[in-house]
Amino acid sequence: xxxxxxxxxxxxxxxxxxxxxxxxxxxxxxxxxxxxxxxxxxxxxxxxxxxxxxxxxxxxxxxxxxxxxxxxxxxxxxxxxxxxxxxxxxxxxxxxxxxxxxxxxxxxxxxxxxxxxxxxxxxxxxxxxxxxxxxxxxxxxxxxxxxxxxxxxxxxxxxxxxxxxxxxxxxxxxxxxxxxxxxxxxxxxxxxxxxxxxxxxxxxxxxxxxxxxxxxxxxxxxxxxxxxxxxxxxxxxxxxxxxxxxxxxxxxxxxxxxxxxxxxxxxxxxxxxxxxxxxxxxxxxxxxxxxxxxx
Amino acid sequence: xxxxxxxxxxxxxxxxxxxxxxxxxxxxxxxxxxxxxxxxxxxxxxxxxxxxxxxxxxxxxxxxxxxxxxxxxxxxxxxxxxxxxxxxxxxxxxxxxxxxxxxxxxxxxxxxxxxxxxxxxxxxxxxxxxxxxxxxxxxxxxxxxxxxxxxxxxxxxxxxxxxxxxxxxxxxxxxxxxxxxxxxxxxxxxxxxxxxxxxxxxxxxxxxxxxxxxxxxxxxxxxxxxxxxxxxxxxxxxxxxxxxxxxxxxxxxxxxxxxxxxxxxxxxxxxxxxxxxxxxxxxxxxxxxxxxxxxxxxxxxxxxxxxxxx
Amino acid sequence: xxxxxxxxxxxxxxxxxxxxxxxxxxxxxxxxxxxxxxxxxxxxxxxxxxxxxxxxxxxxxxxxxxxxxxxxxxxxxxxxxxxxxxxxxxxxxxxxxxxxxxxxxxxxxxxxxxxxxxxxxxxxxxxxxxxxxxxxxxxxxxxxxxxxxxxxxxxxxxxxxxxxxxxxxxxxxxxxxxxxxxxxxxxxxxxxxxxxxxxxxxxxxxxxxxxxxxxxxxxxxxxxxxxxxxxxxxxxxxxxxxxxxxxxxxxxxxxxxxxxxxxxxxxxxxxxxxxxxxxxxxxxxxxxxxxxxxxxxxxxxxxxxxxxxxxxxxxxxxxxxxxxxxxxxxxxxxxxxxxxxxxxxxxxxxxxxxxxxxxxxxxxxxxxxxxxxx
Numbered sequence: 014x015x016x017x018x019x020x021x022x023x024x025x026x027x028x029x030x031x032x033x034x035x036x037x038x039x040x041x042x043x044x045x046x047x048x049x050x051x052x053x054x055x056x057x058x059x060x061x062x063x064x065x066x067x068x069x070x071x072x073x074x075x076x077x078x079x080x081x082x083x084x085x086x087x088x089x090x091x092x093x094x095x096x097x098x099x100x101x102x103x104x105x106x107x108x109x110x111x112x113x114x115x116x117x118x119x120x121x122x123x124x125x126x127x128x129x130x131x132x133x134x135x136x137x138x139x140x141x142x143x144x145x146x147x148x149x150x151x152x153x154x155x156x157x158x159x160x161x162x163x164x165x166x167x168x169x170x171x172x173x174x175x176x177x178x179x180x181x182x183x184x185x186x187x188x189x190x191x192x193x194x195x196x197x198x199x200x201x202x203x204x205x206x207x208x209x210x211x212x213x214x215x216x217x218x219x220x221x222x223x224x225x226x227x228x229x230x231x232x233x234x235x236x237x238x239x240x241x242x243x244x245x246x247x248x249x250x251x252x253x254x255x256x257x258x259x260x261x262x263x264x265x266x267x268x269x270x271x272x273x274x275x276x277x278x279x280x281x282x283x284x285x286x287x288x289x290x291x292x293x294x295x296x297x298x299x300x301x302x303x304x305x306x307x308x
Numbered sequence: 309x310x311x312x313x314x315x316x317x318x319x320x321x322x323x324x325x326x327x328x329x330x331x332x333x334x335x336x337x338x339x340x341x342x343x344x345x346x347x348x349x350x351x352x353x354x355x356x357x358x359x360x361x362x363x364x365x366x367x368x369x370x371x372x373x374x375x376x377x378x379x380x381x382x383x384x385x386x387x388x389x390x391x392x393x394x395x396x397x398x399x400x401x402x403x404x405x406x407x408x409x410x411x412x413x414x415x416x417x418x419x420x421x422x423x424x425x426x427x428x429x430x431x432x433x434x435x436x437x438x439x440x441x442x443x444x445x446x447x448x449x450x451x452x453x454x455x456x457x458x459x460x461x462x463x464x465x466x467x468x469x470x471x472x473x474x475x476x477x478x479x480x481x482x483x484x485x486x487x488x489x490x491x492x493x494x495x496x497x498x499x500x501x502x503x504x505x506x507x508x509x510x511x512x513x514x515x516x517x518x519x520x521x522x523x524x525x526x527x528x529x530x531x532x533x534x535x536x537x538x539x540x541x542x543x544x545x546x547x548x549x550x551x552x553x554x555x556x557x558x559x560x561x562x563x564x565x566x567x568x569x570x571x572x573x574x575x576x577x578x579x580x581x582x583x584x585x586x587x588x589x590x591x592x593x594x595x596x597x598x599x600x601x602x603x604x605x606x607x608x609x610x611x612x613x614x615x616x617x618x
Numbered sequence: 619x620x621x622x623x624x625x626x627x628x629x630x631x632x633x634x635x636x637x638x639x640x641x642x643x644x645x646x647x648x649x650x651x652x653x654x655x656x657x658x659x660x661x662x663x664x665x666x667x668x669x670x671x672x673x674x675x676x677x678x679x680x681x682x683x684x685x686x687x688x689x690x691x692x693x694x695x696x697x698x699x700x701x702x703x704x705x706x707x708x709x710x711x712x713x714x715x716x717x718x719x720x721x722x723x724x725x726x727x728x729x730x731x732x733x734x735x736x737x738x739x740x741x742x743x744x745x746x747x748x749x750x751x752x753x754x755x756x757x758x759x760x761x762x763x764x765x766x767x768x769x770x771x772x773x774x775x776x777x778x779x780x781x782x783x784x785x786x787x788x789x790x791x792x793x794x795x796x797x798x799x800x801x802x803x804x805x806x807x808x809x810x811x812x813x814x815x816x817x818x819x820x821x822x823x824x825x826x827x828x829x830x831x832x833x834x835x836x837x838x839x840x841x842x843x844x845x846x847x848x849x850x851x852x853x854x855x856x857x858x859x860x861x862x863x864x865x866x867x868x869x870x871x872x873x874x875x876x877x878x879x880x881x882x883x884x885x886x887x888x889x890x891x892x893x894x895x896x897x898x899x900x901x902x903x904x905x906x907x908x909x910x911x912x913x914x915x916x917x918x919x920x921x922x923x924x925x926x927x928x929x930x931x932x933x934x935x936x937x938x939x940x941x942x943x944x945x946x947x948x949x950x951x952x953x954x955x956x957x958x959x960x961x962x963x964x965x966x967x968x969x970x971x972x973x974x975x976x977x978x979x980x981x982x983x984x985x986x987x988x989x990x991x992x
Contacts (some may be wrong), residue, residue: 018834021856025826050415098599107602109414110361114555115598117548122591129585132662135847135876144879146857152830154855227855228823229847229876236544237823240426243419256918277817278434278791280827285423292416293408333709340705397779430819433791442792443750444700444726461708535702536730541701580695587657 019273026269027262028158028227030079031165034261035220038168039213045176045252046185046209049099049112053120055239057217059127061087062230065222066136076139080222087218088211094119095210100203103164120235127232135229138222157226164223165258167215172254244288250297263272263287279305316563319347323469328463336460337573339533342468347526349472349479349562355481355551356490356559358515360410361418365523365550367428370523370542371398373531377445378438380551390596391528394507395521396589403513403522410512425547432539444538451532463531472566479562491515512561523550556597558604567602640777647683647690650928650938651716653706653992654732655723659792661673663845663917664723667745667820668693670921671720673909677935680927688929689929692716696727703727707734717932717971718743718944725749725796732759739942741931743924745917748965756943760927761955761967762920768867768965771800772887772974774808776863777839786837787815788853789826793867794843801843813837816970818849829853840864847876851899854880870915874982884979885987889916891977894986916956923954927961 016044036054043051068079082162098115111268138155147154175182187195188205195202242257244264249256265282271283327335347369353362375394379385385393409420432439439445450465452461458464492542493501494508502508531537549572556571559566575593579586597604652671655664671691679688692714696703703722706899710716711734718741722728728744728918729752734758735742747765764772777785795817805812814835818825831854842849842864850862866888868874870899886975892913902922906914931947932939938949951968952959961979962966976987 018831021830021834022827025824025830025856028826029824050419052419098595101599105602108359110355110359111419111602113361113415113418113549114593117551118428118591118594118598121548122588122595124971125585125591129588134872137876137878148857149375153855155855212754216559217381225693229851229878234823238420244423246434247416269827272816273831276434276818277828277831278430281819282427282430285427289409290411292420295559333705336705433819437793440728442795443729446729450655456722491696530701534701534730535733536700536704538700538726538730540699540726589739 015172016103017151017191020150022269024149024152024154026266028154028161029224030261030265030270031158031239031258032220032224032227032238032259032261033245033264035161035165035168035223036217036238037245037249037257037261038165039216039220040239040242040246041249041252041257043209043213044170045207045244045254046189046212047099048189050243050251051213052113052116052239052243053123053235054213054217054242055237056127056235057087057090057118057214058221058224058238059230059235060090060123060216061221061231062225063127063131063136063221063232064218066138066225066230067131069138072138073279084215084218087214087216087221089214090123091212091214091217092207092216093211095207099206099210102154103203103206109196116161120239124232124235131232133232135231136225137229138225139224140197144226155246157228161223161227164219168219169254169258181205181208194218225256241284244284247288248291309346309548312561312563319563319566323473327374327465329330335597337577338576339409339465339468340463340530341569341573342465342472343475343530344550344553345384346468346475346529347550347574348565348569349475350552352554352568353483354515354519355472355554356562356564357488358512358513359493359495360516361421361551362516362519362542363418363422363481363547363551364425364428365519366544366546367425368402368520368523368543369530369546369550370537371401371505371520372527373537373541374406374432374439374445374527375524376528376531377440377448377537380448381445387528387532388453391525391532392405393449393481393529393596395524396525403572406513406516410509410516420549422544425544429539429543430543434449438515439539440537442539444536448535448537450531450535451505452591453527468529468533476563484612487511487531491581505561518551552594553592558601560603564604568597577609629750633898634767635720645685645687645937646980647688648932649706649714649716649988650691650718650925651687651710651714652693652721653696653703653710653718653722653727654693654694654722655665655698658844660723661762663745663867664695664721666915666917667721667723668911670906670914670918670923672920673906673918673920674925675811676909677905678925684929687957689925698724700724700726700730702937703731703924704734708732711735711738711740716740718928718941720921720928721745721935724768725793725844728759729753732756735759739945741928741945741948745920748873748967752968754964757767757949758942759966760948760961761965762954762959763866763916763934764967764973765965766797766800766802766813768873768969769797769887770804772904773841773863773865773952773972773992774801774810776885776976776989777810777841778808778840779989780861782810782837783814783836783837784811786813786826786832786835786840787843788849789815789817789843790830790845790849791817791819793845794971797843797865800942801841804931815989818973822853823848826852826855830860831857833858838895839846842868844868844874846915847873847878850877850884851880854882855904859883862889866885866916869977869984870917871913874979874984877982878881881979881982886977886979886984888977888989889973889975891975891984891986892921893984896952896975898958899955914944919955923956923959927952927954927959 039054061083065079065083068074068082093126141160142156154196184200185205188202194204245260246257248260268280309392350366354362372394376390379390450457460465553568557568626961655667675691694706720743725746728746736758742759747763748761814832816828818828833856840862845867862884869886869888887948892903933948935943971991976989977984978987
């Protein structure tokens with residue numbers, strides 16, 4: 014085992030970390046705003062990635078337009094889900110397991126719909142900054158992976174500012190912490206929930222578009238990345254986008270090290286094992302203060 | 309209650325008469341429906357009585373199937389011993405896993421079971437010395453009890469549905485007796501029950517173990533019927549189907565798993581003529597049921613009744 | 619609403635359309651079954667096979683069928699799942715009374731289904747190579763693609779004869795795992811050392827860490843054993859410049875498209891290079907291009923061959939073969955578009971190293987290499 018190999022694996026793990034983190038951030042945003050764990054976050058990514066692919070390759074639109082359309086598609090899906098599924102269920106005070114079943118059902122449906130409309134082929138997008146790699150101390154990293162990391166960090170910072178300073182951001186948090194209290198202060202709780210789902214959809218779609226140059230997007234990848242994203246979010250304490258980045262790093266890097274040190278077949282066992290142990294032993298995540306119920 | 313009993317008696321009679329009128333392929337589907345009813349009953353008990361979403365049932369189903377396959381083909385056990393070992397091992401593993409994770413609730417517990425289900429599939433893949441990996445294990449003997457072999461679809465049909473209905477009857481009595489009362493109380497008002505001195509954690513573990521053992525029993529029956537097992541049958545997708553069984557018909561009524569199991573076996577078969585769109589239609593049905601019919605399809609007649617009388 | 623109804627209707631319509639002296643609709647049609655994975659994980663193979671099967675049916679019936687009987691193929695989908703295949707095979711044998719079954723697509727399905735068809739003496743023309751030991755006694759289960767040992771030898775021959783001494787291997791946990799199981803014992807025979815062997819999950823979208831490990835072992839060439847594009851892309855992403863040698867399972871147009879920029883400097887040991895077909899392949903390639911407006915690969919050819927081989931055997935036995943007679947008639951040499959078969963060989967396929975064509979992938983395009991394995 015050479016040092017270059019460890020370093021190369023670390024870099025590969027780093028790129029994966031931010032993919033998981035982006036999905037985890039979306040899960041965290043929706044949980045923060047609605048107290049619902051969204052089991053179809055990965056499918057927002059599939060929708061975003063696929064829309065961008067078809068905008069570019071079938072309709073011949075320029076890259077920035079395809080990028081924007083992909084995000085728009087995710088945003089619209091998020092909003093529609095809130096409007097037509099979540100709202101009627103909230104009205105009758107549905108239980109937690111019902112929401113989970115809803116999002117699992119949606120994941121199943123969206124995967125199948127993408128298969129039906131877009132076919133079973135996996136598709137790639139051109140990378141930001143071309144398809145080249147840069148060499149960092151003897152190991153390779155795709156230029157696009159660096160863009161992915163930069164954009165993820167920008168999203169985390171943007172969200173932090175949004176929740177801290179913007180009226181809508183503050184209202185979204187207020188609406189989720191105490192619906193009744195928010196209502197008496199003149200906040201339209203169900204509209205805030207709609208915004209939250211739209212924001213989650215947008216972040217999910219962005220994750221999908223950013224992932225597609227590295228991992229070809231296909232109809233069946235939703236559940237897999239949802240689970241990794243969830244593991245990242247859990248590690249970060251679930252309601253904290255910054256925590257999801259740290260959680261993503263732990264998962265991505267330990268996966269990469271599992272491949273180097275252990276048999277590569279057990280990569281996912283390691284990632285999911287960490288998630289399970291964390292859930293049981295450290296219910297508040299690595300950062301330790303973001304409370305969640307049910308842990 | 310009496311109307312429900314009437315329905316149950318009618319369904320049981322219909323199930324007994326079916327093999328005499330159905331063509332072979334339909335009998336075969338009905339046998340699969342029985343496996344699904346048994347495994348789904350376990351998931352349904354957890355969901356309906358304790359409010360726990362279990363996404364690891366295919367893992368326990370696989371344990372039952374592999375125990376039967378490895379035991380009878382490689383070790384030369386009798387089918388009954390293989391089945392017994394499978395159910396026992398599944399119960400023990402459920403106990404070991406359930407003890408730590410059943411401290412979680414809600415979303416977190418559900419996703420923890422999903423994680424366990426995925427780890428299970430990977431292990432089935434990796435441990436090919438035990439499971440045959442991608443190639444699987446073939447050549448299981450037909451199930452026989454006291455010299456009577458269940459080697460035709462009709463015979464197996466009566467065995468599978470006999471077991472399924474017997475277990476349903478047991479579960480029915482269990483949930484309508486004191487244990488059921490305690491379980492539902494835990495589901496609806498856990499803190500209050502804890503105050504009364506009920507061991508909630510212990511109760512949840514017991515139901516989880518029963519669920520796993522039912523899954524393993526179904527898996528073992530399945531393995532003997534198709535005489536071949538491989539990893540493809542024990543994926544997370546299968547766990548999701550098991551979860552759908554109680555959800556579709558409404559998890560609070562134990563007997564709901566029968567229409568649920570029929571639904572997940574027959575509807576995809578009818579829809580397969582439409583090609584890839586059938587999965588999408590299937591998913592949409594689930595979404596609609598969860599969004600609009602909280603009591604599932606079995607709650608539908610009552611719901612419509614309320615609408616009309618109002 | 620079952621899929622078979624559609625095909626029955628389609629064949630009836632075809633029979634009506636096919637005019638000619640031997641009007642096929644007057645005699646009862648001969649019914650064949652097909653179990654293909656047209657949905658699920660193996661769908662890209664299953665759909666390709668189905669295209670070939672349906673084309674052969676159409677061409678055969680247009681030519682007047684078999685002794686005036688048209689061919690009717692009942693196509694069932696097993697969703698890439700062995701237990702679904704088991705339930706479909708029972709339907710085909712007992713309810714549809716088919717004379718022979720084309721398929722299945724996957725190895726596990728073939729092992730499962732073969733137990734039944736062998737007992738009933740119904741020929742099974744599987745699109746898999748011979749797998750576990752139990753298949754050696756199944757003389758009525760014919761294999762239209764090479765056994766895994768032969769695939770492994772075809773790759774190692776190329777490596778040895780083109781100056782490769784050390785090889786890294788990246789394989790997936792399904793198809794790749796099965797080939798690697800045979801290949802690992804052949805290194806010494808071919809004078810090849812395996813410097814690193816890495817596995818990735820069938821469903822994994824990323825195997826960069828494994829690819830890095832293979833690259834770090836600095837081999838002369840890398841062998842990829844997989845059914846998707848992931849491994850190829852990841853090897854190039856970590857900067858691997860050595861040639862990649864791979865099996866026919868990924869020599870498919872859609873897999874190559876999914877490789878993106880990585881579809882370069884890849885050598886395939888495969889069977890049908892439609893851009894430059896062999897003489898025994900030109901008829902099939904022309905018919906296929908006429909029908910579908912695109913080029914076929916070898917899985918389409920195997921689908922075509924399976925139907926044509928059964929048709930040739932039915933010409934010998936007549937439309938109502940006695941028990942086991944059709945198997946007996948099939949057991950012998952058959953010159954296919956995929957390659958020259960000998961179904962009486964011990965591996966029930968009889969393909970040899972000479973059957974392989976080697977192609978080079980350059981910027982997404984296949985071209986024939988002058989190399990021949992011996």
